[in-house]
Amino acid sequence: MPLFAILTLFPEALEPYARASILGLAQEKGLSEIRFFDFRDFTRDRHRTVDDRPFGGGPGMVLKPEPIVDCVEWIEDRYGAFKKLMLCPGGRPFRQEVARELTTEDRIMLLCGRYEGFDERIQEICGFEPLSVGDYVLAGGELPALAVTEAVVRLLPGVLGDERSAQEDSFREADALDHPHYTRPRVFRGLEVPDVLMQGDHAAIERWRKNSAQDRTRRWRPDL
Numbered sequence: 001m002p003l004f005a006i007l008t009l010f011p012e013a014l015e016p017y018a019r020a021s022i023l024g025l026a027q028e029k030g031l032s033e034i035r036f037f038d039f040r041d042f043t044r045d046r047h048r049t050v051d052d053r054p055f056g057g058g059p060g061m062v063l064k065p066e067p068i069v070d071c072v073e074w075i076e077d078r079y080g081a082f083k084k085l086m087l088c089p090g091g092r093p094f095r096q097e098v099a100r101e102l103t104t105e106d107r108i109m110l111l112c113g114r115y116e117g118f119d120e121r122i123q124e125i126c127g128f129e130p131l132s133v134g135d136y137v138l139a140g141g142e143l144p145a146l147a148v149t150e151a152v153v154r155l156l157p158g159v160l161g162d163e164r165s166a167q168e169d170s171f172r173e174a175d176a177l178d179h180p181h182y183t184r185p186r187v188f189r190g191l192e193v194p195d196v197l198m199q200g201d202h203a204a205i206e207r208w209r210k211n212s213a214q215d216r217t218r219r220w221r222p223d224l
Contacts, residue, residue, distance in 0.1 A: 001030060001031060001032055001033060002032050002033070002103070002105060002106055002107065002108060002152070002153075002156070003032075003033045003034075003035065003079060003106065003107045003108070004032065004033065004034045004035065004108050004109075004110065004149050004152075004153075005035050005037060005075055005079070005082060005107070005108070005109045005110070006034065006035070006036050006037070006109075006110045006112065006145050006149070007037050007038075007039050007068065007071055007072070007109065007110065007111045007112060008036060008037070008038065008039075008112040008140075008141075008142055008145065009038060009039070009040055009050065009112070009114060009140075010038075010112075010140070010142055011036035011037070011038050013142060014036060014142055014145070014146060015036060017146055018034045018036075018146070018149075022150060022153060022154050022159060022160075023149065023150055023153055025159065026153045026154075026156065026159045029158060029159070031153075031156050031157075031158050031159055032153050032156060032159075034149060037071055037075060039067045039068050039070075039071040040067065041067075041071070042066075042067040042068075042070040042071040042074065043066070043067045044066055044067070049064065050063060050064055050067050050068075050114075051063050051064060051114070051115050052064055054116065058116070059116070060115055060116035061115040061116060062115060062116050062117055062118065062119055063113065063114060063115060063117070063118045063119060063122070064119060065119040065121045065122050065125070068111065068118070068122050068126075069121075069122060069125055069126060072084070072109070072126045075109070079107060080106075080107060081107065082107040082108060082109035083102065083105040083107065083108045083109065083129075084109045084111070084126055084127055084128045084129065085108065085109065085110050085111070085128065085129050085130075085131045085148070086110075086111040086113065086118065086122075086123065086128040086129070086130055086131065086141070087110060087111065087112055087113055087131055087132070087133070087141030087144040087145055087148070088113050088117065088118070088130050088131070088132060088141065089132050089134075089135065089136065089137055090130060090132065091129070091130025091131040091132040092129065092130060092131055092132065093132055093134075094131050094132060094133045094144075094147075094148060094151075096151070098131075099148070099151040099152050099155060100155060102148075102152045103152055103155050103156060108149075108152070110141070110145040110148060110149065111128060111141065112140055112141030112142045112144075112145050113140060113141040114139070114140045114141075131144075131148065132144075133147055133148070176213045176214060176216075176217045176224065177213055177216045177217045177220060177221055177224070178213060178216075179208075179209035179210070179212040179213040179216070180212055180216070182194070182197060186198070194208065196208045
């Protein structure tokens, strides 16, 4: 059962989502565990300061090393070593194959950034690996941390009702998007479900799905 330790200044914003849907179900089944740690609890001054102005000047504030490093060491003293990832725009791109890699880890730590970034010594001392969910900037790493957690958890055996759901959705082994899906009603506002899906010819359906997935990939994600 993998343990996710999410380090954040806003645990109260993340906890409700972690109790809902797939993440909540996985924890109820005992297939994963998600814990939140507020590294503000590890500050050393009465103002509970977690950031400061950058040396050399520049805009914004930078997360200080002391509270984060102390928090990491406190957690690892109690739970053991973690695979440590820091969420930031300049990190390794998070893709489906990375999610699959992370399913082999027993303990995963996700550090949520804020402000202009981290003091570089946090990465050097703790061994965090930068990870990015996209080429854009958010206010913090909380949403990316949830995205990474959910992407990994849903791949764990027993989490989804049908194991094929994790195996056959977007970004399968062929690096293609998923094929189009249809359900009832057969006709909606003049748009009909493709006939091939209604004829029961499973070989023809599989060919249609493969071709449709390739066409969608060419149109939406030619980079793949």
